[in-house]
Amino acid sequence: MKTQVAIIGSGPSGLLLGQLLHTQGIDNVIIEQRSQDYVLGRIRAGVLEQGMVNLLREAGASERMDREGDVHEGVFLAFNGKKVRVDLAGLTGGDTVMVYGQTEVTKDLMDARAKAGLTTIYEADNVQPHDFYTDSPSVTFTKDGEAITLECDYIAGCDGFHGISRKSVPQDKLKTFERVYPFGWLGVLSDTPPVSDELIYAKHERGFALCSMRSATRSRYYVQVPQDEHVEDWSDDRFWDELKKRLPPETATKLVTGPSIEKSIAPLRSFVAEPMKFGNLFLVGDAAHIVPPTGAKGLNLAASDVSTLYRALTATYQEGRADLLEKYSEVCLRRIWKAERFSWWMTSMLHRFGDDDFDQRIAQAELDYVTGSEAGLKTIAENYVGLPYEPLE
Ligand code: APR
Ligand code: PHB
Numbered sequence: 001m002k003t004q005v006a007i008i009g010s011g012p013s014g015l016l017l018g019q020l021l022h023t024q025g026i027d028n029v030i031i032e033q034r035s036q037d038y039v040l041g042r043i044r045a046g047v048l049e050q051g052m053v054n055l056l057r058e059a060g061a062s063e064r065m066d067r068e069g070d071v072h073e074g075v076f077l078a079f080n081g082k083k084v085r086v087d088l089a090g091l092t093g094g095d096t097v098m099v100y101g102q103t104e105v106t107k108d109l110m111d112a113r114a115k116a117g118l119t120t121i122y123e124a125d126n127v128q129p130h131d132f133y134t135d136s137p138s139v140t141f142t143k144d145g146e147a148i149t150l151e152c153d154y155i156a157g158c159d160g161f162h163g164i165s166r167k168s169v170p171q172d173k174l175k176t177f178e179r180v181y182p183f184g185w186l187g188v189l190s191d192t193p194p195v196s197d198e199l200i201y202a203k204h205e206r207g208f209a210l211c212s213m214r215s216a217t218r219s220r221y222y223v224q225v226p227q228d229e230h231v232e233d234w235s236d237d238r239f240w241d242e243l244k245k246r247l248p249p250e251t252a253t254k255l256v257t258g259p260s261i262e263k264s265i266a267p268l269r270s271f272v273a274e275p276m277k278f279g280n281l282f283l284v285g286d287a288a289h290i291v292p293p294t295g296a297k298g299l300n301l302a303a304s305d306v307s308t309l310y311r312a313l314t315a316t317y318q319e320g321r322a323d324l325l326e327k328y329s330e331v332c333l334r335r336i337w338k339a340e341r342f343s344w345w346m347t348s349m350l351h352r353f354g355d356d357d358f359d360q361r362i363a364q365a366e367l368d369y370v371t372g373s374e375a376g377l378k379t380i381a382e383n384y385v386g387l388p389y390e391p392l393e
Contacts, residue, residue: 003029003119005313006139006152008127009159010039010120012102013285013302015109017156019059020310022116026317029150030120031127031141033159036110039122043189043262044102046214047072047199047296049386052303053098056105061112068215069100075384077350077371078202079364081248084371085198091374091381099199101214102299121148129155129168132281153280156309160286161271169278179344181268181292183207183351184229185222188239189262194219195247195255201294201350202246203367205360208294208351209246219256222293224351229265236260268292270344272336275329282309282328289336291343294350295384301339304389305332311392324392331390342383 005021007014010032018028032039048056048069056062073089073096089096113120124141131137132155139150157165166174194213202209207224214220223242236259244252271290276283285302308331315321349366353359370376
């Protein structure tokens with residue numbers, strides 16, 4: 001088998017990259033170790049920055065998002081029994097975010113890919129990139145017991161945090177940075193109307209809580225739980241009781257509860273791998289970096305990596321500008337570290353880290369300061385809507 005760009009992983013990174021390259025006539029094949037249904041069954045975040053919205057439009061996969069997605073002009077921060085609105089649009093000169101689930105983005109990209117007749121190989125075993133320091137890299141895998149070699153010009157490692165791409169690069173050329181937080185988020189999806197039209201990020205002495213949504217009839221809520229908590233110990237009733245305790249009273253009384261349709265615990269982690277280019281192998285999205293979900297940046301960072309790689313590959317194939325690929329790592333990492341900082345900061349300010357009273361007062365004072373200052377609110381707003389994409393030159 002032969003293609004121009006071999007893409008490992010059919011999460012949002014791989015699918016978006018594949019679709020964008022296709023619009024420029026650049027051939028690509030996706031190799032995914034799981035089934036299509038498994039990939040679509042994962043419930044993830046749902047807040048898209050304008051940059052990602054634009055890319056989905058450019059990829060020709062935005063029709064349903066433009067119809068069903070919900071544009072949000074603000075978010076709330078709740079603490080001490082009150083809510084403060086961050087007027088995203090007002091504070092940024094009109095920027096907004098789009099609330100549209102990652103699962104839906106993935107489905108739309110898969111549909112667009114099928115319509116374009118592009119090849120995706122699901123349930124591929126033993127996926128392995130090779131020879132990426134040469135001009136003839138390849139990806140090998142087995143499918144239904146048959147060993148297959150995919151020859152290519154470039155490999156995009158879009159295979160997430162646990163993928164094979166980052167593990168396959170020379171480890172002495174890789175530097176990683178990591179912070180693991182001593183708690184996780186217990187999330188519940190339910191077919192109930194959202195408690196608020198806009199997201200609420202709540203700080204409480206019992207821990208953080210988040211009210212989010214997927215549509216006018218489907219809600220997504222989270223509460224901070226200790227790292228070693230088991231989801232089986234959380235009945236729906238226990239979850240709703242805990243959530244209500246952490247919200248301002250006027251919000252808690254409005255909360256409509258119902259049976260959960262999904263319930264899971266996700267650990268919180270900050271992680272960056274440097275560099276993101278190893279010869280002709282590029283790490284993209286979660287394969288290179290993880291943020292805690294508090295700033296809704298995971299999916300959006302994946303999109304900005306994709307944008308940078310897509311533009312560099314297009315310039316390479318169409319104008320012979322392979323020099324732009326050399327800038328991939330540095331351009332991506334500048335934006336990644338700013339989003340890492342924002343996600344870490346929001347996490348630090350809004351969660352309960354332990355029993356140290358001093359730390360708790362400091363975090364409280366910080367939130368009080370930031371929400372009481374125009375400059376503070378602006379800092380949150382401009383990071384939340386997404387920092388600009390840096391051009392390659
Ligand atoms: N071979 C082939 N595919 C693999 C391999 C492998 N060895 N390992 C993992 N994969 C696949 C996974 O099954 C998954 O479908 O790679 C895909 C990676 O997808 P994601 O984990 O969703 O990562 P990415 O596409 O970068 O998406 C951006 O940012 O913060 C998050 O929630 C956000 O998941 C989103 C991510
Ligand atoms: C979600 O809707 O799942 C969600 C929204 C915002 C976040 C994290 C998760 O910051």
